[in-house]
Amino acid sequence: MAVENKDPVVHLDRGFWVVTAILAVLSAIAIVGVVLWRVQDIPQLPEAVIPANQIDALFKFLTASAAAIFIIVIGYLVYFAVKFRHRATDAPDAVGVQIHDNRKLEFWWTVIPSVFIILLGIFSIRIWYEVQIQPNSGLVLEAIGHQWYYDFRYPGVHGVVTNEMHLPLGVPVTLHTTSQDVIHSFWMPAMRLKADMVPGLINTLRFTPTKAGRYKIICTEFCGTLHSEMQKQVIVIEPQAQFNAWLNGWKKKNAHASDAVPSASAANAPVNLSGGVASSGQQLFSQKCTACHALGPFSQRVVGPGLRGVLHDPSHPKLVDGDPATPDTVAKIVKNGFDGDMGHMPNAQQNALTDKDIADLVAYLNTLK
Numbered sequence: 001m002a003v004e005n006k007d008p009v010v011h012l013d014r015g016f017w018v019v020t021a022i023l024a025v026l027s028a029i030a031i032v033g034v035v036l037w038r039v040q041d042i043p044q045l046p047e048a049v050i051p052a053n054q055i056d057a058l059f060k061f062l063t064a065s066a067a068a069i070f071i072i073v074i075g076y077l078v079y080f081a082v083k084f085r086h087r088a089t090d091a092p093d094a095v096g097v098q099i100h101d102n103r104k105l106e107f108w109w110t111v112i113p114s115v116f117i118i119l120l121g122i123f124s125i126r127i128w129y130e131v132q133i134q135p136n137s138g139l140v141l142e143a144i145g146h147q148w149y150y151d152f153r154y155p156g157v158h159g160v161v162t163n164e165m166h167l168p169l170g171v172p173v174t175l176h177t178t179s180q181d182v183i184h185s186f187w188m189p190a191m192r193l194k195a196d197m198v199p200g201l202i203n204t205l206r207f208t209p210t211k212a213g214r215y216k217i218i219c220t221e222f223c224g225t226l227h228s229e230m231q232k233q234v235i236v237i238e239p240q241a242q243f244n245a246w247l248n249g250w251k252k253k254n255a256h257a258s259d260a261v262p263s264a265s266a267a268n269a270p271v272n273l274s275g276g277v278a279s280s281g282q283q284l285f286s287q288k289c290t291a292c293h294a295l296g297p298f299s300q301r302v303v304g305p306g307l308r309g310v311l312h313d314p315s316h317p318k319l320v321d322g323d324p325a326t327p328d329t330v331a332k333i334v335k336n337g338f339d340g341d342m343g344h345m346p347n348a349q350q351n352a353l354t355d356k357d358i359a360d361l362v363a364y365l366n367t368l369k
């Protein structure tokens, strides 16, 4: 037996249409506001690469849609809550008007979100393809995450380049990222690009720098005590000639560096400490060491121990590795790094320290009494 549909006819009164008009106007204002918003005028956020402007467009499309949906949903929610509120004259157990099987309503609330999601899908897949898949010819380089810095490898340069990632203006870049220890995340806000750096996995980003300048790299995955230090390195986008000069500098500097993991015998070879300059060492110390070492007494720990008097403290005649404190044993730790109770100290290669740098550092540490 067919059930007769006896839904009461609900008439939408004038109040409903007034509210609808107000919400339409508010949504339009929000959409126009988002569309006109120049994200790229925020100092940290220039659109420094292709496809940053497409990513901004996608972001605006999402933000404008979300703003309109938010205004409409909350607007009607408030309107209906007030309009159909429980009134003093209603019976205590009164039930509101029940509406079901409204084909027209169901058709539209299915079609509109579906079309929206399909458009959003097409929009994002096109950008995703460009960033992740589309092959490009140009510079291919690697970024490797470490606790707590990034290394970069460039074609034709032995070993690694540290501190700054340089890119030539207008040349397509393929950037392969990975990690040597824990999971980091390589975020370049000015490029609107981010890749998780996962040990054993290579995540690739493709883009073309379009604006010269210096831009931040920020690690956005908590990766240990000095996670917050991983926003000190920068990307330098510069004209091709300047980039070439920089790259040639590293080719020369790293001419004798090995691409292989340092062997045990090389690691054990003592560093020649003659000619160390304390003032140069002091400068290096402030750049490379102060993140983990205070200039106070041994007990003043940051990550590693305080280093004032590391070579002249009768109460600590031995270093953390158990060796007696001498310039040579200090140099050995700076060269090879150290793992112990206090954590991990990167080796000289990771800190981008040459033997001369180590000699300077030891000369400086020797002056701290």
Ligand code: CUA
Pocket: 145, 146, 148, 183, 184, 185, 219, 220, 221, 222, 223, 224, 227, 228, 230
């Ligand atoms: Cu690396 Cu957080």
